[in-house]
Amino acid sequence: MGKLAKAMSKRGITGPVRTTGRRTVTAEGGAGWSRDVKGELFTLAVTNLVAEDTFYERGRDRDDRFVSLLWEAVAQDAGWVARFVPWLRDGANMRTASVVAAAEYARALAALPADARAAAPTARSVIAGALQRADEPGEFVAYWLAGRRPARNSLPGGVQRGVADAATRLFTERAALKYDGVAQAVRLGDVVELARPTPAAPWQNDLFRYLLDRRHHGDGVATENLPMLRARAQLEAVPAPRRGAELRAWGADAPRRLAEAGVTWEALAGWLGGPMDAVAWSAVVPSMGLMAAVRNLRNLDRAGVDDQVAEQVAARLADAAQVRASRMFPLRFLSAYKAAPSARWARPLEQAVGHSLANVPALPGRTLVLVDQSGSMAARLSARSDLTRAEAAALFGFAVGLRAEEADVYVYGADGGWKDMTPKHRQVRMPKGGSLLRLVEKHGRADLGGTLTWTTLRRTYHGHARVVIVTDEQAHDSPDNLPDVPIITFNVAGYRAAHVEAAPNRVTVGGLSDAGFTMLGHLDTRHRGGWPF
Missing domain, CATH: 3.40.50 (Rossmann fold)
Structure with a gap:
């Protein structure tokens, strides 16, 4: 010893x-x-996948315990909770749990006596710190409004300002294309309407207007300040039967065109209206996020992408900075290792889990x-x-x-x-x-x-x-x-x-x-x- x-x-x-x-x-x-x-x-928060049953505890009971404990902790030491909630998102990478925790912090804070409330960190700062991805302001709003009458579809001052801060920081053209799905209960345009964020630049002012129009009228105007949205509109204008041939005709320029239009692999599959072949995957891999690439290793093999494309993904898995920036759980690399059928991913995934x-x-x-x-x-x-x-x-x-x-x-x-x-x-x-x-x-x-x-x-x-x-x-x-x-x-x-x-x-x-x-x-x-x- x-x-x-x-x-x-x-x-x-x-x-x-x-x-x-x-x-x-x-x-x-x-x-x-x-x-x-x-x-x-x-110990609950750093393991709690919200609404999920566990071996010994039902998901609903687990979530109720989480909320009850958070309120107790705010009453005991609001400053501790205010430090804990953003860390839960940034340090522990617990996305949904931190959204719930931020909302419940605001509610618990409002229930404190006036003097304790005045001495505690604001709900605005905790909420803004907990929301780190562009879909999270919408998730927060959906959770906040759940079960309330339509007439109460509003956000109190500190909550509204925290969500607004996050929206100004996170809402971009790429975010609009990726996260403003029509099936979402709370769209990005709803967040703009409820939180009233202040645009950081002229392009964002146009983006907020675009999101509102898209939410209420089904379409928005992509101005010159929104080149990615304009490029996507041009892609959508290509007749469906010609899209596969169009993609092939772009040749080596395909990755650039897709990146400029903010096309994810999911969007490309939808645009093509059919299965993704090696050409499609090869065109979208250069602009894919690392998490998306890891999730699709098996699909890349099934489509028969060549080794040159696979080496692009492998190089990113071997890059410590990219792995850490992706904020992926180490467990995701294990899941990919189990799912990927070819030996060419084993070494890169081993490197990636080591970095994580x-x-x-x-x-x-x-x-x-x-x-x-x-x-x-x-x-x-x-x-x-x-x-x-x-x-x-x-x-x-x-x-x-x-x-x-x-x-x-x-x-x-x-x-x-x-x-x-x-x-x-x-x-x-x-x-x-x-x-x-x-x-x-x-x-x-x-x-x-x-x-x-x-x-x-x-x-x-x-x-x-x-x-x-x-x-x-x-x-x-x-x-x-x-x-x-x-x-x-x-x-x-x-x-x-x-x-x-x-x-x-x-x-x-x-x-x-x-x-x-x-x-x-x-x-x-x-x-x-x-x-x-």
């Missing part, structure tokens, strides 16, 4: 997620502890990593995801193991019934320079029955400097007679009960993005870990 690890073990590291000392039980009946309001809100996990600390000394692969971890992350919590846990746990100076990594669960349950675990070798995605593919399976976290720890711990447990925390057993070293829980589910009481050397971090590793790294280099915002 190195000097740093020895010193940490003696003093005891602490983290910001605290428990109250009040005993409860996990969903499996094991020992549990209630978290304080901030701790419960944080840049905050994984290189832990010194010996580290014990336990990755929960019990039955509850078989639950999918969302209704639209093909990934499970078991795969998420394996991705995060194995990433720690690969980066650590020396790591013993186990996947674990239990055999038998409730009364005669016995621990079951397998060691996973972490070859230096090994493929994280292949390790997850091979070992990220929720096939180990029940959850005996603490029994497994006692059987696998042999003088390690620290223990990292990646789990949903719903254990059957109790944390008795544990070693006096840092035990860091990486939570990937956000359920109510903590599986161990927060104390020196008993710390919880987590989430579904790379953000949890920032906290883990801080804990291992400082005596006291704080909030990541």
Whole structure:
């Protein structure tokens, strides 16, 4: 054990997620502890895909708990919530949860006594900070107005100004083409009408007028200040039967023409009115966002795009700056790895997931990593995801193991019934320079029955400097007679009960993005870990 690890073990590291000392039980009946309001809100928020059922909790109950906790936190410490909500969007990359949190912050703030409200950060600043993509002002407005009578379709002052700030910053020609879908409950034109944003330039004044006309009259005028909208109108004027031939006739100029008209791959498929072939994909790949490219690796293979086009995508996956700018969850690269049928994407996706996990600390000394692969971890992350919590846990746990100076990594669960349950675990070798995605593919399976976290720890711990447990925390057993070293829980589910009481050397971090590793790294280099915002 190195000097740093020895010193940490003696003093005891602490983290910001605290428990109250009040005993409860996990969903499996094991020992549990209630978290304080901030701790419960944080662990829920960084894992909460809004309106999604989980193994132990219905989506509606989970969302109600999220809102209730946020109101409690505003009443306790509005300044903390005001810092947390924008970080939830920027740092944890939780898009819908941050939209809901911003709206509920505004409502909870309005319910505070006048003196507390005056001392708190404004709803305007929190809302503007939480809305980071051009469709999010509309999502915010839809959530705010949900269930209200038509006569109350208005936004109060601070809310209106926060949405207006976001609209001025985010509404562009490209945003209008991508996000102003006619099927949306709240269109971009509705946001302009309700929030009354101030145009930042003459072109945006024309754009706001265009969006209003499109919303109310079905069409808008693309002035000379709106060249992308004009170029799109010219494309739409091409008769449908001639569009495929027109695309081919453009030859090497096709990517430029599509980019100037703000054509996404979805728009191109609609414009062509049929399946996308290699010519179509080759024309749109240069202007595709990285997330769109990753989602379509299988489609590129099926269409038979040549290696030159594939190399363009591979180069972007290998570019750390582009991967980080895309703000994609590491899990998206795992999903693409599972879906893409050809070997040509394996290495680029491995590079991309490495870039997206840049905050994984290189832990010194010996580290014990336990990755929960019990039955509850078989639950999918969302209704639209093909990934499970078991795969998420394996991705995060194995990433720690690969980066650590020396790591013993186990996947674990239990055999038998409730009364005669016995621990079951397998060691996973972490070859230096090994493929994280292949390790997850091979070992990220929720096939180990029940959850005996603490029994497994006692059987696998042999003088390690620290223990990292990646789990949903719903254990059957109790944390008795544990070693006096840092035990860091990486939570990937956000359920109510903590599986161990927060104390020196008993710390919880987590989430579904790379953000949890920032906290883990801080804990291992400082005596006291704080909030990541």
